[in-house]
Structure formats: C-alpha cells, structure tokens
Amino acid sequence: MKTSRNALLLLSSQFISDIGNWIDRIALLTLVYNTSKSTVKMSILSIIMLIPAVLFSVPFGRIIDISNKKRILLFGDFLRAILVFLIPFSVKYIFLLVFIISALTALYENTRSSLIPEIFKREELRQINSLSSSLSSLMMIIGPTIGGVLTASFNLKYCFYIDSFSFLISTMLISQISYCKSKNVEVANTTLRYKEFINFLNRNLIIKNVIAINCLTNLFAGILNGLLIVYVINYLHSNSKGYGLILTSKGIAMVITSFCLYKSFKDVRNEIIFLIGLIGLGISIMLFSLNSIFMVALFLHFINGIFNSLNAISRTTLIQQNCEKIFLGRCFSLNSMLSNIFSIVSLLIGGILSKFLSVRIVFLSCGFFITVTGILYLFKFLKVGFLGNSHSPS
Template sequence: MKFSWERNLVVLWTGVFFCSMAYSISIPFLPIYLNTELDVEHHLEAWSGIAFGITFLASALISPFWGSLADKYGRKPMLIRSGFSLAALYLLNYFVHDPYWFLVIRVFQGLLAGFVPASIALVATNTPEEKTGYALGIMSTAGATGSILGPLVGGVVSHYFGNREAFLFSSAIVLIAALVATFFAKEKNFNRKAVRSHVKDDLKHALANRSFSLLLMIVAVSTFSVMILEPLITVYVLKMGISKESASLSSGIIFSAVGIATVIMAPRWGKWGRKIGYEKVLLIGLIGSGIGNVLQIFVTGYVGFGVLRFGYGLFFAGVNPSINAMIVQNTEPEFRGRAFSLNQSASQLATMAGPIIGGLLGGIMPIHYIFVLNGCALLLSALLFKMMIQHKSSALSRHHESSKHRTASR
C-alpha cells in the first residue's frame, strides 16, 4: 500500500487522543480514590499532589533515554512499548489497595510513558515539509481534546460504575491506542543504521543549539503558564461569588476553555505558520497569551474571566504547533526523536512544578497578581525569542555579505 501521510496523521491523532483521555480520566476522583479506596485519611492534599506530580517527574527524567532509543530503533516501536505498558499499568491500579503501591505504579506510568512525543516525532518526520505545520497543529488538538473529555468521562464512569472501574476504562482506552499504533501507524523516513547516542551527549548537543535551547525554555514557560493555575482557579471562582456547590463545575468549564480554544485554533495557526512563518506565529501567540493573562487584573466577574481565558486560549493555541514545527526546522533528522523527547521533558517538569508553585504563591499573594506574573513571563519569553530571531537574521546577512565579498575578490 502506498504511504499516505494524511492516513498516518489520522491514525496518530487517534492514538494521542485516546492516550491523553486515559490519563486525564483519573483527575476528578484521584483524591477521592486515595481517601475511600486506599484509606488515606491524613495529609490527603499532600498525597494527591505527590500522586499527581510524581508521574510527570519520572516522565521528565526518562524522556531523553526513550528519545535516544527512538532515534536508534524507530518511533513506532516506542509507541508500541509505551501503549501496551501503560495499558497494563492502568489495569494494575484496579487491583491496588495500598497507597504506597499506588505511588509505585504512578512512578512506572511516568517511566514507561512516551506515546505522545513519539507520535509527534513520527508525524514531524513522515509528513511533507510544506504540510508539517498543518499536521503538527492538528496533532495539538488531539491532546487538548483528550484532556478536555477525559475528566468528563472519568466523572461519569466513576459516578455510575466506581473509581476502580474508571481505571479499567483507562486501560481499555490506552489498549485501543496501542493497537491502533501497532497495526495502522507507518514509519517511512528512518535510518536504522544510526548509532545510538548517550543521554549526556544529547544534552550537550541540545545546549549547543541556542535556537533549540530557547524553544525548550519557551515550552517550559508556556506549559507552566497553564499548570500554575490548576490549584487556583476553583479558589478564584469562589472569591468571585460562585457557590461551593457549583464551583467545581464552573472552574472545570473555565479550565477547559483553553482546551476548546486550542481545538478551534491550532490547525489554523499551523496553516498560517506555513504562510507567514512559524516565528511570527509563535511571537503572536506568546504576546497575545501574555496580554491575556495581564488583563486579568481588570476582570472581577465570572463571565468576564471565562471570556478572557477563552481569548487567551485562542492565542495560546499557536504556541505549541509553532514550537514543534520549529524544532523540526532547527534540528537534524537523526536527532529529531531525542529533540521531541527533550521537549517532553521540559513540558513534564513544568507540569509538575506549576501546581506546586501556584499553590505556594496563592497562599502569599492575591491570585490576580499571579496572572500578571504569568503574563509577564510569557511576554519576556516573546522578547527573548524576538532577540534570537534578530540575532540569527543579522548573522545570516553578515554571512551573505562576506560570501559576496569573497566571490567578488575572485
């Protein structure tokens, strides 16, 4: 059968969608599960925070290793490894009755993760260059859509069937993703004779690439800008006068507004990036989302807050597809799997640190000031990125001038 990048995109979108949904299914009831099923009565907040963050920490630390294997043995084997491993681990959660064993399984979930970065790397390396931005924009919607629907599905399943049974549902969904990747995903552009690198060398290589290093920093800041608000939005909504009975639903709607905006706008940003340049789209996304956060200091009502978050999401939707496309532009093909794994590490570390720092800051300052700090960090990232573009442009023009002089002197 002739290779079709469009078919591959649909297959990998489906896999990432199911994988993202499976993880986020447990978010609404994780503290309840620890309390009612695993008998955690003291320090429940700490247990919940550790159970949430430890998976991301483990994933961040191991991602460069999986990226090295992906560049040696292929991205599809990483999809299969991760998919079936996670399906088994979600199944094990159903049988756990001890909170410490639950944490051990959460650690292994992080250590054996990698489905999403491998999928993005596979799309990036097996899509025609002129279609890469569009394809990566589409892939951004897979994770966003899965993360939006996951908590809703998890809430329904846990309510009607039970918290343990929700883990069975997660296991089944990841198994579907693994089977889809095994039988339908194709990998064409891959050099199987490549020598496997060491993680230490990969980190040195990444740091030597200034453009790529700055992109990793922007990934961390942009992910942090979303996750720092996770422990604060419900509290913020309560301070706006929303009743405790409807606060969870209201904050859930507001939090999902960013994801909905991403689903709407990410493919469009990908297309525009191909036309006007991904650098411009990334700048627009960072500046727009930065201003959207700063403007929060002027909004005190629930409706205005929701509208502002949605507007922020429309701009933020341009950030990740542009970064992914620029990673392709700024790294060698043989380094690409490791590049996307390092990208995943930066994102996972920010995902872990965001809620912790957000909770600490929320205890010492008014929440709307945290939005302002958040916005300033995004605007600073935009400034640094703009300076990098100008530096590269001037260096390129100097190179052209020196080439002309050498040619003329001959």
C-alpha cells in the first residue's frame, strides 16, 4: 500500500510540475524575444539552461548522496516556485534567474532519479521508470500546445504565476511521500570522497558501459536534433507544421511504448532491451534519411520513438539496479553532465558538418554510427556475460 501511495504521489508531482515547466519554457522564450528581438539572446538563453548541469554535476552528486533526498526535492520545488514568480518583476535579471532555476532543476532531476531505488523495490523499478517516461512523453505532446495557447491568450506574467503554483502543488505532494534515509547509508556517504566513486565506477562494468554508450548516442543523435527541421523542409518538402507532426508522432510512440514496456517485456533482461533500443534507433534514423515521402517519414519517426523509449527507460533502470545507493546521486549527476557536454559538442559538430555535407548524408552517417555502436556493444556484452541466462529483474 505504501509503495502504491508513493508512486501515485511521485508521478502526480511530476505531471503537475511538467505542465508548469512547459508553460514557463514557452513564456520565457516569448518574453526574451519580445523584449530583445534578438536571436543571439535566444541562443544564450538555451545555453544557460544547459550549463548548470555541466558546471555543478560533481558538487550536486555529493550533495544528493549525503543529504535527505526528500528534503532536496521539497527545497527545489519551493525555491523554484519563488524564483519563477519573480521573473515578471525582474526582467533585467532574467538570465541570472534562469541560470539559478536551471541549476535547481538539474539538482532536482538527479535527486528524483536517485530517490526512486530507495523507495521502490528492485523489481518495481522498470514499471516506475516506464510510467514516469510515459508522463514525460505525454507532456512532450500536449505541453507545447498548452503553453502556446496560454501565452497567446493571457498576459505572460500569468503563465509564470501558473508555473509557480504548479511547483507549490508538487511540494505538497512530495511532502506526503514516505521516505526515511538509512542511517548507515548517511554515515557512509559523509565519509566517502569522489575518488571512491570513481573506483566504484571502474569496477562496475555495466554502469560504466551504459554511461559510455549514452555519451556516444548523444554525440551522434544530438547532431540530428538541430537539423531535423532542415531535413523536413528540404527533403520532405514540408514546413513547420510538418515538423510539428513529425515530433508528435515520436512523442505518441514514446507514450505507448512507456505504458506497455513493463508488461510486454517483463521477462526480458534490461541489458537486451537497452541494446535493442540502441540498434533500432540507429536503423530507424538511416531509413528515415533515405526517405522523401512525408507519410513514410511519420511512420519511421514513430518507430524511432519506440526504440528511443526502450533505450531511455532501460538505461535509467540499469543504473538504478546496478549502482550502490551511496553513489546514486554522483552516478546520475555524472551521467547528466556527460550527456549535456556531448549534446553541446554534437550541436557544434552538426553545424560544421552541414556546411560541407548534405543534411541527408549527415543523418545517414549518424544512424550508421549509432547502429555500429549498438552492435559492437552487443558483442562486448555477450563476451563479458551481461546477456547470460540469469534472469534480470524487470
């Protein structure tokens, strides 16, 4: 009963705050553009949202591991509620406020991922991660619409007030979660240095490989995010509406897959799902790059969403299942930092490559490298016994 209640509270808080986040995100972009009319400042805003996860991952990881995770979530929600509420009154300091809010969000998300293994049983992790992913994917579909309608219909300040209120509701929901940090874990965390975590990571081959694969995936797939709209316009002969439909098809696939994953693949090892998702992701990108028919592109991006969801959910579950609780915060913070670094590098590489190669060739190459990465790691996992006959709890 306690587990079900915790799941309902945690997922409800995520859903409420995600709605507010989308409203806030679109309101922020609109506010910055309306006040500056500068595309440079729009780019700066996007970079500022990413930088905190890179800069503060090491101290954040230690903070998460030595602190009461529930208190961090409560602190993060409450402080973000105040800061978001202040945005309409402090437009000249908007970049500073966004930087602080983004830092708190990075701390919050990694804390949340680290808390899940402490309040749910090992065999429940895939189910919780699947439901969490389905909510995130659902908000990818309806969030921009809600945010767009509200920012177009009301004064922007009310959008920030709504987001602030959503954080307060999330705070109340989180406060009801049953959680007690183990004293043994707490004492161990305060005496462990980052060096011990690195030694643990070097010994734990599954987590080390999962993080390495995630970095490579972000390096190749990140290039495509900035070039997708270019491909839609130049090769599928569509427009921004078509681009939106392409993204929506992927979002729908991720929602469906997330809801079905823990039921349909409950007896399949997470390592297998992870690699199937990676290889399928690469193949679907290659097929997408060879196609010029819009309806076929919709279908292929839907398939891409299925494999993307399989890979993402199993990746989180593998880290949670194989990481010692005293290192969860550091592990998720490190993964977040490296993911953001490789995503930023990827965007820069994509911009350079598109000057010398056609977007189609860039897409095809990235899909090929992702597929090869998946196949190589499949053989590596087989060699070291990660895909053996022993049953992996779902």
